[in-house]
Amino acid sequence: DAKTTQPPSMDCAEGRAANLPCNHSTISGNEYVYWYRQIHSQGPQYIIHGLKNNETNEMASLIITEDRKSSTLILPHATLRDTAVYYCIVRVPQGGSEKLVFGKGTKLTVNP
Amino acid sequence: GAVVSQHPSRVICKSGTSVKIECRSLDFQATTMFWYRQFPKQSLMLMATSNEGSKATYEQGVEKDKFLINHASLTLSTLTVTSAHPEDSSFYICSARGASGGSSTDTQYFGPGTRLTVL
Numbered sequence A: 001d002a003k004t005t006q007p008p009s010m011d012c013a014e015g016r017a018a019n020l021p022c023n024h025s026t027i028s029g030n031e032y033v034y035w036y037r038q039i040h041s042q043g044p045q046y047i048i049h050g051l052k053n054n055e056t057n058e059m060a061s062l063i064i065t066e067d068r069k070s071s072t073l074i075l076p077h078a079t080l081r082d083t084a085v086y087y088c089i090v091r092v093p094q095g096g097s098e099k100l101v102f103g104k105g106t107k108l109t110v111n112p
Numbered sequence B: 001g002a003v004v005s006q007h008p009s010r011v012i013c014k015s016g017t018s019v020k021i022e023c024r025s026l027d028f029q030a031t032t033m034f035w036y037r038q039f040p041k042q043s044l045m046l047m048a049t050s051n052e053g054s055k056a057t058y059e060q061g062v063e064k065d066k067f068l069i070n071h072a073s074l075t076l077s078t079l080t081v082t083s084a085h086p087e088d089s090s091f092y093i094c095s096a097r098g099a100s101g102g103s104s105t106d107t108q109y110f111g112p113g114t115r116l117t118v119l
Helices: none
Strands: A009-013 A018-023 A033-038 A045-050 A061-064 A070-075 A084-090 A106-111 B004-007 B010-013 B019-025 B030-038 B045-051 B067-073 B076-081 B090-098 B108-110 B114-118
Touching: A009 A018, A018 A084, A018 A106, A033 A061, A045 A061, A045 A070, A045 B108, A070 A084, B004 B090, B010 B019, B019 B030, B019 B090, B019 B114, B030 B067, B030 B076, B045 B067, B076 B090
Parallel strands: A009 A106, B010 B114
Antiparallel strands: A018 A070, A033 A045, A033 A084, A061 A070, A084 A106, B004 B019, B019 B076, B030 B045, B030 B090, B067 B076, B090 B108, B090 B114
């Protein structure tokens, strides 16, 4: 199973871009990288996912390196409400029932 | 994104009683649902995976007779914690994935969670 490594915590100033790194050096060719976040005492919220190409949606951008061994989630203009634990997850295929395995994530604190 | 609901949002029960938690996909059909548990200051731990109409697959160390999972329809899965004890107190979160399961592009959506406290 591919695993991910993320810094345990990061700080960001409100209004600035938050860049959250993730290493997944053992990722397989058909595995996707997913990002979720969890605000305190809530269920995880889907943010974005990608395979090879960079992706962008209304919430964030995902930059995946050419060798796919790492990726960066970018929140272009962080707000206080973006304070959360961010999880980078590689989709693990298991007998056709693919599952998400959560690591410890990065606790992002957006400061005023 | 798709919406997943859970009921109840929080429950307090006495030791030895059973508690049922419902998980519903509100605007899509979910052939696969997942149940997670999260203890304070820890990450989510997958408990089991259930496919509609078939038995759930439990993760190692999770007692299937204690955590009963039923996935009888494409929009509803239930988790029953039987004979609950204080150590079962936790945040239980369900997740659902769309009907075209098996594709790497299918996204899993999570419910808001259920806070269980066993006295």
